[in-house]
Amino acid sequence: MELFCHERADLNSSSPVKSAPIRAFRDAVLTRDTRVLQNLLSLEKPNISGKHIAGAESEELLRMRKILTGWMLQVCEEQKCEEEVFPLAVHYLDRYMSQSAVRPCHLQLLGSVCMFLASKLRETVPLSAETLSIYTDHACSVPEILQWEVLLVSHLQWDLASVLPSDFLELILLALPIPAQDHSSVRRHTHCYIALTATELKFSFFRPSVVACSCVTAALLRLKLLQDTVSAEQMLQMLSNMLDMDKASLHVCFSALEQMIEQTLPAPPVQTQDVPL
Structure with missing residues:
Protein backbone atom coordinates (compact mmCIF):
# COMPACT_ATOMS: atom_id res chain seq x y z
CA MET A 1 0.00 0.00 0.00
CA GLU A 2 1.36 3.41 -0.95
CA LEU A 3 1.08 6.50 1.21
CA PHE A 4 0.79 9.89 -0.44
CA CYS A 5 1.70 13.16 1.27
CA HIS A 6 0.28 15.70 -1.16
CA GLU A 7 1.21 18.79 0.81
CA ARG A 8 4.92 17.98 0.38
CA ALA A 9 4.71 17.46 -3.38
CA ASP A 10 6.05 20.91 -4.23
CA LEU A 11 9.35 20.60 -2.34
CA ASN A 12 11.18 19.25 -5.37
CA SER A 13 9.77 21.85 -7.71
CA SER A 14 12.18 24.30 -9.32
CA SER A 15 9.60 27.08 -9.20
CA PRO A 16 10.36 29.82 -6.60
CA VAL A 17 6.63 30.09 -5.83
CA LYS A 18 5.11 26.99 -4.34
CA SER A 19 1.76 25.58 -5.39
CA ALA A 20 -1.12 25.66 -2.94
CA PRO A 21 -0.93 22.52 -0.77
CA ILE A 22 -3.91 20.43 0.24
CA ARG A 23 -5.26 21.62 3.60
CA ALA A 24 -6.74 19.59 6.42
CA PHE A 25 -10.51 19.57 6.81
CA ARG A 26 -12.10 21.60 9.60
CA ASP A 27 -13.14 19.48 12.57
CA ALA A 28 -16.81 20.22 13.22
CA VAL A 29 -16.61 18.46 16.59
CA LEU A 30 -14.06 20.96 17.84
CA THR A 31 -15.70 24.05 16.37
CA ARG A 32 -18.98 23.17 18.07
CA ASP A 33 -17.39 22.61 21.49
CA THR A 34 -17.89 25.65 23.75
CA ARG A 35 -14.75 24.72 25.66
CA VAL A 36 -12.67 25.66 22.63
CA LEU A 37 -14.10 29.17 22.68
CA GLN A 38 -13.54 29.52 26.42
CA ASN A 39 -9.94 28.38 26.08
CA LEU A 40 -9.30 30.87 23.27
CA LEU A 41 -10.77 33.73 25.30
CA SER A 42 -8.69 32.83 28.33
CA LEU A 43 -5.45 32.65 26.32
CA GLU A 44 -5.85 35.64 24.01
CA LYS A 45 -4.03 38.91 24.51
CA PRO A 46 -3.35 41.96 22.32
CA ASN A 47 -0.12 42.27 20.36
CA ILE A 48 0.88 45.25 22.46
CA SER A 49 -0.12 45.68 26.08
CA GLY A 50 1.68 48.98 26.70
CA LYS A 51 0.96 52.44 25.36
CA HIS A 52 3.68 52.53 22.73
CA ILE A 53 6.24 50.52 20.84
CA ALA A 54 9.77 50.96 22.12
CA GLY A 55 11.57 53.37 19.86
CA ALA A 56 8.48 53.91 17.71
CA GLU A 57 7.67 57.41 18.90
CA SER A 58 9.04 58.77 15.64
CA GLU A 59 6.67 58.93 12.71
CA GLU A 60 9.43 57.60 10.49
CA LEU A 61 9.61 54.21 12.21
CA LEU A 62 5.82 53.88 12.17
CA ARG A 63 5.84 54.67 8.46
CA MET A 64 8.50 52.03 7.91
CA ARG A 65 6.43 49.49 9.85
CA LYS A 66 3.57 50.16 7.43
CA ILE A 67 5.87 49.54 4.46
CA LEU A 68 7.36 46.45 6.11
CA THR A 69 4.01 44.82 6.84
CA GLY A 70 2.89 45.54 3.28
CA TRP A 71 5.98 43.74 1.99
CA MET A 72 5.41 40.84 4.41
CA LEU A 73 1.82 40.49 3.19
CA GLN A 74 3.01 40.40 -0.42
CA VAL A 75 5.52 37.65 0.37
CA CYS A 76 2.90 35.56 2.16
CA GLU A 77 0.44 35.98 -0.70
CA GLU A 78 2.97 35.06 -3.38
CA GLN A 79 4.06 32.02 -1.39
CA LYS A 80 0.40 31.00 -0.93
CA CYS A 81 0.82 30.76 2.83
CA GLU A 82 -2.01 29.89 5.18
CA GLU A 83 -4.09 32.97 6.06
CA GLU A 84 -2.85 32.79 9.65
CA VAL A 85 0.86 33.13 8.80
CA PHE A 86 0.89 36.87 8.07
CA PRO A 87 -1.13 37.98 11.14
CA LEU A 88 1.00 35.75 13.37
CA ALA A 89 4.20 37.17 11.87
CA TYR A 96 9.36 42.28 19.74
CA MET A 97 9.20 46.00 18.93
CA SER A 98 7.24 46.67 22.12
CA GLN A 99 10.14 45.23 24.13
CA SER A 100 13.22 46.33 22.19
CA ALA A 101 14.16 49.25 19.98
CA VAL A 102 14.86 48.19 16.41
CA ARG A 103 17.23 49.96 14.08
CA PRO A 104 15.60 50.79 10.71
CA CYS A 105 18.29 48.81 8.89
CA HIS A 106 17.19 45.68 10.77
CA LEU A 107 13.44 45.95 10.12
CA GLN A 108 13.39 43.82 6.97
CA LEU A 109 15.52 41.18 8.67
CA LEU A 110 13.16 41.16 11.65
CA GLY A 111 10.13 40.90 9.35
CA SER A 112 11.73 37.99 7.49
CA VAL A 113 12.46 36.15 10.72
CA CYS A 114 8.89 36.73 11.95
CA MET A 115 7.51 35.16 8.75
CA PHE A 116 10.06 32.35 9.00
CA LEU A 117 8.94 31.53 12.53
CA ALA A 118 5.19 32.04 11.94
CA SER A 119 5.23 29.70 8.95
CA LYS A 120 6.75 26.96 11.08
CA LEU A 121 3.76 27.13 13.42
CA ARG A 122 0.89 27.73 11.00
CA GLU A 123 2.02 26.57 7.56
CA THR A 124 1.83 23.12 6.01
CA VAL A 125 5.14 23.67 4.19
CA PRO A 126 7.13 26.34 6.10
CA LEU A 127 8.94 29.11 4.30
CA SER A 128 12.63 28.42 3.96
CA ALA A 129 15.38 30.82 5.01
CA GLU A 130 16.71 30.66 1.45
CA THR A 131 13.38 31.79 0.00
CA LEU A 132 13.12 34.71 2.42
CA SER A 133 16.69 35.73 1.66
CA ILE A 134 15.80 35.86 -2.04
CA TYR A 135 12.80 38.11 -1.29
CA THR A 136 15.17 40.57 0.43
CA ASP A 137 17.38 40.53 -2.67
CA HIS A 138 19.96 38.82 -0.43
CA ALA A 139 20.17 41.86 1.83
CA CYS A 140 19.41 39.40 4.64
CA ILE A 145 17.92 34.83 9.50
CA LEU A 146 18.85 31.73 11.49
CA GLN A 147 20.74 33.79 14.07
CA TRP A 148 17.90 36.27 14.51
CA GLU A 149 15.42 33.43 14.84
CA VAL A 150 17.14 32.44 18.10
CA LEU A 151 17.15 36.09 19.17
CA LEU A 152 13.43 36.47 18.42
CA VAL A 153 12.23 33.37 20.28
CA SER A 154 14.42 34.37 23.20
CA HIS A 155 12.83 37.84 23.40
CA LEU A 156 9.37 36.27 23.10
CA GLN A 157 10.30 33.83 25.89
CA TRP A 158 9.31 30.93 23.60
CA ASP A 159 5.66 31.96 23.94
CA LEU A 160 4.85 31.37 20.27
CA ALA A 161 1.44 29.64 20.16
CA SER A 162 -0.51 32.89 20.14
CA VAL A 163 -4.25 33.23 19.63
CA LEU A 164 -5.17 35.04 16.40
CA PRO A 165 -8.41 36.69 15.19
CA SER A 166 -8.83 33.91 12.61
CA ASP A 167 -8.95 31.32 15.41
CA PHE A 168 -12.40 32.65 16.32
CA ILE A 178 -26.84 33.23 7.45
CA PRO A 179 -27.06 30.15 5.20
CA ALA A 180 -24.14 27.71 5.28
CA GLN A 181 -23.48 28.24 1.58
CA ASP A 182 -22.47 31.84 2.35
CA HIS A 183 -19.81 30.82 4.85
CA SER A 184 -17.11 30.55 2.19
CA SER A 185 -17.58 34.15 1.05
CA VAL A 186 -17.69 35.45 4.61
CA ARG A 187 -14.58 33.46 5.46
CA ARG A 188 -12.67 34.85 2.47
CA HIS A 189 -13.64 38.48 3.15
CA THR A 190 -12.94 38.16 6.86
CA HIS A 191 -9.42 36.83 6.27
CA CYS A 192 -8.84 39.78 3.93
CA TYR A 193 -9.89 42.28 6.61
CA ILE A 194 -7.85 40.53 9.30
CA ALA A 195 -4.78 40.91 7.09
CA LEU A 196 -5.69 44.55 6.50
CA THR A 197 -5.88 45.26 10.24
CA ALA A 198 -2.46 43.68 10.74
CA THR A 199 -0.89 46.39 8.59
CA GLU A 200 -2.08 49.13 10.98
CA LEU A 201 -0.51 49.49 14.41
CA LYS A 202 -3.68 50.73 16.14
CA PHE A 203 -5.38 47.35 15.77
CA SER A 204 -2.56 45.67 17.70
CA PHE A 205 -3.99 47.15 20.91
CA PHE A 206 -7.27 45.22 20.54
CA ARG A 207 -7.77 41.63 21.58
CA PRO A 208 -7.95 39.10 18.71
CA SER A 209 -11.60 38.31 19.49
CA VAL A 210 -12.52 41.99 19.09
CA VAL A 211 -10.71 42.19 15.75
CA ALA A 212 -12.36 38.97 14.61
CA CYS A 213 -15.89 40.20 15.41
CA SER A 214 -15.23 43.54 13.71
CA CYS A 215 -13.91 41.86 10.56
CA VAL A 216 -16.81 39.40 10.39
CA THR A 217 -19.35 42.21 10.77
CA ALA A 218 -17.59 44.25 8.09
CA ALA A 219 -17.62 41.22 5.77
CA LEU A 220 -21.35 40.71 6.30
CA LEU A 221 -22.01 44.36 5.49
CA ARG A 222 -19.93 44.33 2.30
CA LEU A 223 -21.58 41.09 1.15
CA LYS A 224 -25.03 42.54 2.04
CA LEU A 225 -25.90 39.41 4.00
CA LEU A 226 -27.46 41.40 6.87
CA GLN A 227 -29.89 43.24 4.65
CA ASP A 228 -33.50 43.25 5.97
CA THR A 229 -32.59 40.79 8.74
CA VAL A 230 -30.00 42.01 11.24
CA SER A 231 -28.39 45.45 11.48
CA ALA A 232 -24.68 46.00 12.08
CA GLU A 233 -25.50 47.24 15.57
CA GLN A 234 -27.48 44.10 16.34
CA MET A 235 -24.68 41.91 14.97
CA LEU A 236 -22.11 43.64 17.15
CA GLN A 237 -24.41 43.23 20.15
CA MET A 238 -24.91 39.54 19.42
CA LEU A 239 -21.17 38.89 19.04
CA SER A 240 -20.44 40.94 22.13
CA ASN A 241 -22.84 38.79 24.16
CA MET A 242 -21.54 35.59 22.61
CA LEU A 243 -17.90 36.31 23.46
CA ASP A 244 -18.63 38.28 26.64
CA MET A 245 -16.52 41.21 25.47
CA ASP A 246 -16.48 44.93 26.11
CA LYS A 247 -18.98 46.42 23.69
CA ALA A 248 -17.32 49.85 23.73
CA ALA A 267 -13.40 55.46 -5.31
CA PRO A 268 -16.41 54.80 -7.57
CA PRO A 269 -16.20 56.24 -11.08
CA VAL A 270 -17.62 59.71 -11.53
CA GLN A 271 -20.85 59.70 -13.51
CA THR A 272 -20.83 62.35 -16.22
CA GLN A 273 -23.65 63.47 -18.45
CA ASP A 274 -23.33 63.35 -22.19
CA VAL A 275 -22.49 66.77 -23.56
CA PRO A 276 -23.62 67.42 -27.16
CA LEU A 277 -20.83 68.40 -29.50
Missing part, protein backbone atom coordinates in the same frame (compact mmCIF):
# COMPACT_ATOMS: atom_id res chain seq x y z
CA VAL A 90 2.97 40.72 12.57
CA HIS A 91 2.02 39.61 16.08
CA TYR A 92 5.64 38.55 16.66
CA LEU A 93 6.88 41.77 15.07
CA ASP A 94 4.85 44.03 17.34
CA ARG A 95 5.65 42.05 20.47
CA SER A 141 21.58 36.30 4.49
CA VAL A 142 20.52 32.82 5.55
CA PRO A 143 22.93 32.80 8.55
CA GLU A 144 21.48 36.16 9.70
CA LEU A 169 -13.75 32.65 12.77
CA GLU A 170 -15.17 29.13 12.56
CA LEU A 171 -16.79 29.48 15.98
CA ILE A 172 -18.41 32.77 14.96
CA LEU A 173 -19.61 31.38 11.62
CA LEU A 174 -21.67 28.73 13.39
CA ALA A 175 -23.54 31.45 15.30
CA LEU A 176 -24.26 33.67 12.29
CA PRO A 177 -27.87 33.90 11.06
CA SER A 249 -14.00 48.36 22.63
CA LEU A 250 -15.76 46.41 19.88
CA HIS A 251 -17.44 49.56 18.55
CA VAL A 252 -14.14 51.47 18.50
CA CYS A 253 -12.42 48.66 16.61
CA PHE A 254 -15.28 48.25 14.13
CA SER A 255 -15.48 51.99 13.45
CA ALA A 256 -11.71 52.14 12.84
CA LEU A 257 -11.97 49.18 10.47
CA GLU A 258 -14.87 50.70 8.53
CA GLN A 259 -12.93 53.92 8.12
CA MET A 260 -9.86 52.01 6.96
CA ILE A 261 -11.86 49.99 4.43
CA GLU A 262 -13.43 53.15 3.00
CA GLN A 263 -9.98 54.69 2.58
CA THR A 264 -8.57 51.51 1.03
CA LEU A 265 -11.34 50.73 -1.45
CA PRO A 266 -11.07 52.54 -4.81
